Amino acid sequence: MDTSIWAKMKTQPLLSVRDLSKFYGGRIGCAEVNFDLFPGEVLGIVGESGSGKSTLLSCLAGHLAPDRGEVIFATSEGPRDTVLMAEAARRRLARTDWAYVHQNPRDGLRMGVSAGGNVGERLMAVGARHYGQIREAAVDWLGRVEIAADRVDDRPSAFSGGMQQRLQIARNLVTGPRLVFMDEPTGGLDVSVQARLLDLLRGLVREMGLSAIIVTHDLAVVRLLADRLMVMKGGYVVEQGLTDQVLDDPQHEYTQLLVSSVLQV
């Protein structure tokens, strides 16, 4: 039985990106991005501030309309270009097959709604109409992200930053998405909370067989989570490959700079 990455390569890609470009007037947001993401694979995107990582992620998740290129997602009805899709269909994907974890949990949570309501919202959006089952799923998911069940009726504003981020993850994963977009999921958290969150994320990604695209500037995060790595600079992808390969043997001068500027303790 061939379980190597080559076996994965034979399957259809979950997401194919071709020549994706986004311009802000004369400035480049991101340009000529090409990659395939296969089911169960985690792709890291690293780069300095302003290198176009968040622009790229927003284009992939349908929050921004790219100026050129294709984003082909393997929907249940076959591969579809999400750029050309109707807004209603794209939102349906965003509620079911996709998840988006914001850097700031306040952007991804409803702060005036209880934790249970936050987790249940996606379920209700796809048609769940049984209170008992919704609540059961919410409590179950709070447990999986290590939030005590008795906090289910508390509002996120009563939670710590790390708990808010974990709640946001629970809220996103409750409908069993196939592709998760994460924009700096550990940004703004202290180091020990970061470690726990990463541990949790790694467990969930492996256990649910999720594909994920993680934007970060923290190389430790991608080392831990990502199978493959893309390095961006000035809107262009300057280097991509297996994570360990890119980090251990950087070829592009910017990647070399990036790897060598990590502080060693």
Added chain:
Amino acid sequence: MTDQSAYNFAYLDEQTKRMIRRAILKGVAIPGYQVPFASREMPMPYGWGTGGVQVTAACLVPEDRLKVIDQGADDTTNAVSIRRFFQRTAGVAVTEVTAEATVIQTRHRIPETPLTEGQILVYQVPIPEPLRFLEPRETETRKMHELEDYGLMHVKLYEDISRHGQIATAYDYPVKVEGRYVMDPSPIPKFDNPKLGGNAAIQLFGAGREQRIYALPPYSEAISLDFDDYPFAASKADHACDLCAAPDSYLDEVITDDQGSRMFVCSDTDFCASRRKAGHVGPMGTPMVGG
């Protein structure tokens, strides 16, 4: 009395009425959809029914008989002032009897007496957007209506149950109209929600400050949102009217002294009075000499 001849029939000029009628027609064509309209300044403050008054003004013809109610009552400030406004500016006949009226402007109630074909019920609406308190962005709520993205509406009901053990929303209870738009029925008690759907009268909703008009054509479907295990229930005070003994009308609770004594009376004054005239007497009522 000042000279009324300077005013157009029913206060608004004909072009404005035309604009409002176009909005009403569009609203009737797309049940539950909020049609924007260029709301005018009216000679009363926002929150006193400026939207309802404009819709009524656009609907009135000289042969109409108008009834105005506020929380079911014909004799409260809001009802009296709006009724007098149209008596002066339109010279139309007025009535307190639900069955005799052709146009009924209401605040927060649907009359107990079943409405009939040919009647128009005009609601005063403070906040027409059912999603407003959960999603403050207007651009986003419009998009949610466009895409039928109504999961959020149930989040509100979920929060009710998780906090109070039941759906505690007692008025302003959202309904889904003809399987498409989720609509705010204005702050009527949820007791009145079952009367929204399948009603023989045309129901028009006007929000003056928010500049929206929407409508329920006769006999349209309006289903109150709920959960499978927490179904919608129309609720009222568990009591009969103390004046007319009606067991099934919506009741107001009235405190009668400082010792906590209270009485329950029908909120629909016309309904209560007609029952008393017909000889029904509640425990605290006195027989009315028939008129």
